[in-house]
Amino acid sequence: MKKLSARLECISEEIPDGASFIDIGTDHGYLGISRIVSGRSPFAILTDISRKSLGKAIMNAGEYCPEAVEDGLLRFVCCGGLEDIKPGSADCVVIAGMGGIEIVSILSAEPDKTKSFAKYILQPRNNAGRLRLALASAGIDIKKEKLVREGKFICEVITAEPDRNIMSGDTGCSAVMYGVDPEFTAEADYPELLVITGGDLTAEYLERKLKKEERNYSLNGHDKVTGARIARIKELAGRL
Numbered sequence: 001m002k003k004l005s006a007r008l009e010c011i012s013e014e015i016p017d018g019a020s021f022i023d024i025g026t027d028h029g030y031l032g033i034s035r036i037v038s039g040r041s042p043f044a045i046l047t048d049i050s051r052k053s054l055g056k057a058i059m060n061a062g063e064y065c066p067e068a069v070e071d072g073l074l075r076f077v078c079c080g081g082l083e084d085i086k087p088g089s090a091d092c093v094v095i096a097g098m099g100g101i102e103i104v105s106i107l108s109a110e111p112d113k114t115k116s117f118a119k120y121i122l123q124p125r126n127n128a129g130r131l132r133l134a135l136a137s138a139g140i141d142i143k144k145e146k147l148v149r150e151g152k153f154i155c156e157v158i159t160a161e162p163d164r165n166i167m168s169g170d171t172g173c174s175a176v177m178y179g180v181d182p183e184f185t186a187e188a189d190y191p192e193l194l195v196i197t198g199g200d201l202t203a204e205y206l207e208r209k210l211k212k213e214e215r216n217y218s219l220n221g222h223d224k225v226t227g228a229r230i231a232r233i234k235e236l237a238g239r240l
Contacts (some may be wrong), residue, residue, distance in 0.1 A: 001064040004034050007123065007155050010148040011096055012040075014121045014159045019091040020044065022117075024081060024106065025098055029057025029074075036068045043073045045090055049080040081106035087116035095120070096157075100127030104134040111138065115162045122158040129189035131158070139163045145193040147201040154205045182228035190232045195239050206237045 004012060008031050015021050015035065022045040023032050032044035046061075048054040058076055061069050068074045077084050082093070095103050103124055107114045120140065124131050135142060135158075144159040190209070194202055210233045217226045 001033060001037055002030060004030060005150060007096075007148050007150040007157075008034075010146055010155075010157050011094060011121050011123060014144070014146070014157065015041065015092050015094070016119075018042065019119075021092040021094055022047065022082075022085060022090045024093065024095045025049070025053075026057050027053045027097070029060050031094065031096075032057070032074055033061055033064050033068075036073050037065050043075065043090075045075045045077060045085065047077045047079055047085065049078070051078050054078050081109055082113055083109065085113070087113045090117065092119040092121060093117045094122075096123035097125060100124035100129075100131035103131055107134065107138065107140075114138065114140075118161060120158075120160045120162075122160065123155055124158070125155075128156050128158070129185065132188045132191060135160055142191070142193060144197045145191060147194070147198045147205050149201060154201050154208065182224045183232075185225055186228040186232035189229055190236055192236070195236050203237065203240050206233050206240075209233055210237070 012031060012035060017040050020041055020043050021032075021035070023029070024047050026032060026046035026048050029046050032041075032046045035041040035044055046054070046057050048057065054076055058069075061074050061076075065074065079085070095106060098106075103122055107120075115138075122131065132142060140160045140162045142158055142160045146157040146159075148155050148157060190206075194205070198205065210230065213226055213229045213233060217223070217230060220226060
């Protein structure tokens with residue numbers, strides 16, 4: 001079958017061997033197909049809110065692993081987020097290639113259901129800081145941050161696990177704290193784990209972000225939030 005992109009391969013590596021998973025917004029379905037063809041996952045549930053996109057996944061699965069479809073190892077659900085997914089119906093949940101706020105919306109829709117899954121692998125296209133704060137608010141602990149190149153972009157891949165000791169009903173998944181405190185916001189945008197688990201792309205990633213933040217700092221009248229982000233990036237870069 002078609003070789004996974006570096007981004008999807010990075011995400012796949014965060015799914016433990018032998019673990020089932022749900023791929024939300026699966027589009028072409030290659031992640032699930034690859035994991036089933038290689039025998040690394042016992043089954044996968046592929047979802048998409050678009051019937052057209054889900055149709056691509058079904059077509060690709062029919063081409064590369066029709067037996068897996070017949071045997072129920074690949075299952076297809078047309079729905080938004082987790083809305084038609086049963087609680088705890090797989091070991092991991094993958095949400096990749098969406099904006100961070102959209103991911104927050106998916107995770108906050110049904111907090112009890114969200115906490116029923118053991119692991120999340122998240123790859124936000126933007127607003128990663130808001131997503132990190134939302135995860136903390138919901139009692140979902142970030143265990144690892146990895147960076148992977150995709151074309152001209154460097155993507156963040158976040159691996160997180162719900163803290164089962166925190167009752168879902170006691171907390172929501174909200175990003176309202178974002179921007180209240182400049183230093184707090186800067187730490188959410190550029191967490192320490194980027195230095196610890198980010199990988200070989202960390203220095204380049206921080207250099208790119210520093211240039212962007214310095215440009216914004218000049219254009220936006222030297223605001224405190226951007227200034228705190230610049231200081232945070234320099235602090236992390238100095239520890240590499």
